[in-house]
Amino acid sequence: MLFNSLDFAIFLPIVFLLYWFVVHRNLRLQNAFIVVASYIFYGWWDWRFLLLIIFSTFVDYSVGYLLHRQEKKRHRKLLLSISILVNLGFLAVFKYYNFFLENFVEAYSFIGGSIRPSSLSLILPVGISFYTFQTLSYTIDIYNRKLQPTKDFIAFSAFVCFFPQLVAGPIERATHLLPQFLQKRSFEYNQAVNGLRQILWGLFKKVVIADNCARYADIIFNSSEDASGSTLVVGAVFFAFQIYGDFSGYSDIAIGTSRLFGFDLMNNFNYPYFSRDIAEFWRRWHISLSTWFRDYLYIPLGGSLGSTWKKVRNIFIIFLVSGFWHGANWTFIAWGALNALYFLPLMVTKRNRKFMGRIAVGKDLPSLHEFAQIALTFMLTCFAWIFFRARDLAHAFQYIGGIFDASLFQFPTFHLDSEVRPLLLLLGAFMIMEWLGRDDAFAIENIGTPWPKPVRWSVYFGIVFLLFYFTGEQQQFIYFQF
Amino acid sequence: MKKFLTFTLFFLALLGFGYLMVAVFVNDGSRERNTYLGALEQKHFRIEQLNEPTIFIAGGSNVAFGTDSRQLEEIYSMPVVNLGIHYGLGVSFITNELKAVVEKGDVVFISLEYLLSGEGDYRVKRQASIIYPEASTYFEADFTKEVRSGLKRTRNNLQYVIDHHLKGIAESGYPKDSFNTYGDIVSTFNNEHHEQLKGKEELQYRDWEGVEILNEFYAFAQRKGVCVYFLYPPYPLSEFQKNETVILKTANYINARLKMDILNRPETFVYADSLFFDMVYHLNATGREKRMKALLEIITTKDEIGRCLQAKSELAHSISAVRNLK
Numbered sequence: 001m002l003f004n005s006l007d008f009a010i011f012l013p014i015v016f017l018l019y020w021f022v023v024h025r026n027l028r029l030q031n032a033f034i035v036v037a038s039y040i041f042y043g044w045w046d047w048r049f050l051l052l053i054i055f056s057t058f059v060d061y062s063v064g065y066l067l068h069r070q071e072k073k074r075h076r077k078l079l080l081s082i083s084i085l086v087n088l089g090f091l092a093v094f095k096y097y098n099f100f101l102e103n104f105v106e107a108y109s110f111i112g113g114s115i116r117p118s119s120l121s122l123i124l125p126v127g128i129s130f131y132t133f134q135t136l137s138y139t140i141d142i143y144n145r146k147l148q149p150t151k152d153f154i155a156f157s158a159f160v161c162f163f164p165q166l167v168a169g170p171i172e173r174a175t176h177l178l179p180q181f182l183q184k185r186s187f188e189y190n191q192a193v194n195g196l197r198q199i200l201w202g203l204f205k206k207v208v209i210a211d212n213c214a215r216y217a218d219i220i221f222n223s224s225e226d227a228s229g230s231t232l233v234v235g236a237v238f239f240a241f242q243i244y245g246d247f248s249g250y251s252d253i254a255i256g257t258s259r260l261f262g263f264d265l266m267n268n269f270n271y272p273y274f275s276r277d278i279a280e281f282w283r284r285w286h287i288s289l290s291t292w293f294r295d296y297l298y299i300p301l302g303g304s305l306g307s308t309w310k311k312v313r314n315i316f317i318i319f320l321v322s323g324f325w326h327g328a329n330w331t332f333i334a335w336g337a338l339n340a341l342y343f344l345p346l347m348v349t350k351r352n353r354k355f356m357g358r359i360a361v362g363k364d365l366p367s368l369h370e371f372a373q374i375a376l377t378f379m380l381t382c383f384a385w386i387f388f389r390a391r392d393l394a395h396a397f398q399y400i401g402g403i404f405d406a407s408l409f410q411f412p413t414f415h416l417d418s419e420v421r422p423l424l425l426l427l428g429a430f431m432i433m434e435w436l437g438r439d440d441a442f443a444i445e446n447i448g449t450p451w452p453k454p455v456r457w458s459v460y461f462g463i464v465f466l467l468f469y470f471t472g473e474q475q476q477f478i479y480f481q482f
Numbered sequence: 483m484k485k486f487l488t489f490t491l492f493f494l495a496l497l498g499f500g501y502l503m504v505a506v507f508v509n510d511g512s513r514e515r516n517t518y519l520g521a522l523e524q525k526h527f528r529i530e531q532l533n534e535p536t537i538f539i540a541g542g543s544n545v546a547f548g549t550d551s552r553q554l555e556e557i558y559s560m561p562v563v564n565l566g567i568h569y570g571l572g573v574s575f576i577t578n579e580l581k582a583v584v585e586k587g588d589v590v591f592i593s594l595e596y597l598l599s600g601e602g603d604y605r606v607k608r609q610a611s612i613i614y615p616e617a618s619t620y621f622e623a624d625f626t627k628e629v630r631s632g633l634k635r636t637r638n639n640l641q642y643v644i645d646h647h648l649k650g651i652a653e654s655g656y657p658k659d660s661f662n663t664y665g666d667i668v669s670t671f672n673n674e675h676h677e678q679l680k681g682k683e684e685l686q687y688r689d690w691e692g693v694e695i696l697n698e699f700y701a702f703a704q705r706k707g708v709c710v711y712f713l714y715p716p717y718p719l720s721e722f723q724k725n726e727t728v729i730l731k732t733a734n735y736i737n738a739r740l741k742m743d744i745l746n747r748p749e750t751f752v753y754a755d756s757l758f759f760d761m762v763y764h765l766n767a768t769g770r771e772k773r774m775k776a777l778l779e780i781i782t783t784k785d786e787i788g789r790c791l792q793a794k795s796e797l798a799h800s801i802s803a804v805r806n807l808k
Contacts, residue, residue: 006626006629006630007626020483187483187486189483189485189486192486193486196490219680222682222683222684223678223679223682226678227678391684413678457493460493461496461497461500464497468501468633468637469637469640469641471634471637
């Protein structure tokens with residue numbers, strides 16, 4: 001069920017009340033209840049998806065238990081390999097089989113051969129890319145002796161399937177989330193109120209910003225052959241806001257919902273469009289995934305140690321794999337490669353850690369220089385998003401070719417109906433809110449905290465009104481397809 | 483916890499109260515009756531006035547834009563009603579509507595948008611039933627969908643009130659008086675062709691559920707003595723080239739399973755983009771002329787249809803003659 005759906009609006013309060021009023025006295029019961037609720041949530045899409053996640057849970061729980069008891073390095077490697085093979089195997093079959101098959105057939109026909117293998121008609125289980133990585137972090141951390149396995153199977157199951165973050169992250173580490181299932185949770189008023197506020201903001205980003213930007217991004221991308229260069233630029237910008245609102249909005253709802261149940265999830269987005277260079281962007285965008293790749297792929301490969309060739313190789317591997325994680329299409333690989341090209345000069349010149357702190361500290365506005373850096377980084381990001389959104393590489397290149405045309409300097413020509421102007425105003429107001437709240441976990445975390453309650457509540461009513469008034473056509477969360 | 487629940491419930495209660503106030507104010511039905519779907523009332527009013535075998539054209543807006551009912555009426559001396567209005571009503575609604583109005587001796591031409599949803603959009607169906615209450619029998623009510631469509635309706639009406647009354651912005655789309663008495667859209671004929679047609683999409687193939695619904699309607703029509711024919715819709719060339727594989731695969735699926743006669747192929751009504759008005763299925767005046775010419779050619783060259791229509795036409799004359807005598 002989608003977070004912005006009536007089903008979830010009914011599901012959440014029921015689960016919340018049962019959690020805190022019926023099962024709260026016993027930790028095991030509380031965790032078991034989370035498992036049941038999460039399986040209902042996940043099975044709502046398709047009950048068959050549950051078979052995979054339950055199997056994955058059993059395998060990784062067993063591997064973790066056996067890993068801890070095993071001292072011989074060869075056997076430990078074998079056990080870890082089982083976990084990796086099972087989890088990545090699921091991904092390979094459900095997500096990548098047809099892609100590899102199609103490309104193999106094309107390559108074979110290129111050299112003169114001809115084969116007709118049968119492709120698989122498989123539904124991609126929602127969230128598979130997320131929970132497989134989450135459970136892999138468990139077994140890898142046990143292998144590296146950073147974590148003790150848990151004997152509590154119920155707690156482990158709850159860690160794997162916890163419904164707020166099951167289908168689109170944040171991808172939690174076992175070292176961070178699993179201990180929270182092993183200790184009693186008690187209701188905290190401020191945590192719950194903060195959670196509700198974050199849910200509200202997440203809904204605003206998803207329903208108002210993302211879904212409305214999606215409408216115009218879709219129009220422009222679907223008719224890109226006829227659009228002027230300036231229109232295509234606008235389309236890329238709309239998509240940039242669509243994907244940010246969609247994904248960070250989902251993360252906010254996930255984190256806020258978790259708070260209602262006494263859990264603390266990691267922050268997944270840290271105002272990435274205020275980044276001053278690409279390296280900073282990648283420290284602020286989809287943090288849970290980028291840190292996962294850093295810790296479990298980049299560092300084991302050698303990271304930024306070793307020769308320049310090795311560093312370049314590792315950067316490309318990370319970004320290409322990250323691109324490929326998003327989907328079985330050459331466009332995602334191209335997107336990853338482009339980001340690697342953006343990142344490389346910074347790394348080679350050792351400037352990739354230049355912007356580690358806050359933006360415009362102690363100032364209301366960025367300096368002109370900072371603004372130029374933010375604008376340039378945003379433009380580079382938008383350019384890369386073209387590959388992410390395009391149907392295929394041909395469409396991406398056609399889109400880019402359309403931008404670099406004399407019509408780039410004309411006024412955008414797509415259908416500007418009466419609804420786009422309010423949307424543009426909303427986008428402006430949204431970015432102002434994000435800027436003002438850039439030091440907080442989410443933009444409205446501390447909004448109006450010194451104000452009287454009626455005034456604060458008026459702001460919340462205002463956001464709910466905007467949610468109601470500007471609700472776009474309901475769109476699936478983009479990252480559900482990953 | 484008590485404080486949290488108290489404040490949350492109070493907040494929700496205030497929200498609910500605010501929503502009810504807005505809903506009562508804006509949902510008086512006046513807006514819906516003046517919109518495009520308001521034409522549904524006119525179409526059914528025309529049907530109620532008719533007392534003889536009739537030619538019905540049914541489908542989404544491709545039919546509303548692409549049919550010259552008067553031409554058909556003149557050739558076959560039978561009244562024509564263009565029921566085509568909105569693809570959002572879905573195949574089920576369209577066939578249920580037909581079931582409610584067809585009588586023995588009628589002829590039905592169904593032209594549906596590609597891969598048109600069997601179920602349709604609940605909100606559009608609910609809006610149709612607000613305008614024309616009888617339409618509530620054309621679909622099954624669903625509580626959660628009622629709640630959702632109710633919320634959307636309130637939102638749309640609120641937007642209308644703000645845009646129309648406060649900002650003076652005219653409602654977009656086609657108003658009720660875009661239609662002539664036959665149910666054809668005529669108001670857009672003098673309007674310029676839009677360079678960028680709306681509604682462009684990449685069709686995704688599926689085994690179309692509409693076939694089963696149409697077959698069920700066909701069985702009903704046969705029992706009732708009604709002739710039914712299926713037509714592929716008019717479609718812009720650029721979209722056809724983009725979606726050709728999916729369209730032809732869909733056509734193969736339909737041709738293999740649909741029991742009613744199919745009068746054309748998908749390519750028959752593919753026209754240059756310039757012959758469409760503003761959206762993918764909406765022909766302009768010239769496009770409609772071309773399509774009607776092609777359609778009439780099809781109907782007249784396929785003998786059984788001519789016989790069917792001729793028989794109905796004779797029947798219509800007989801019925802009229804008898805009624806006049808009375």
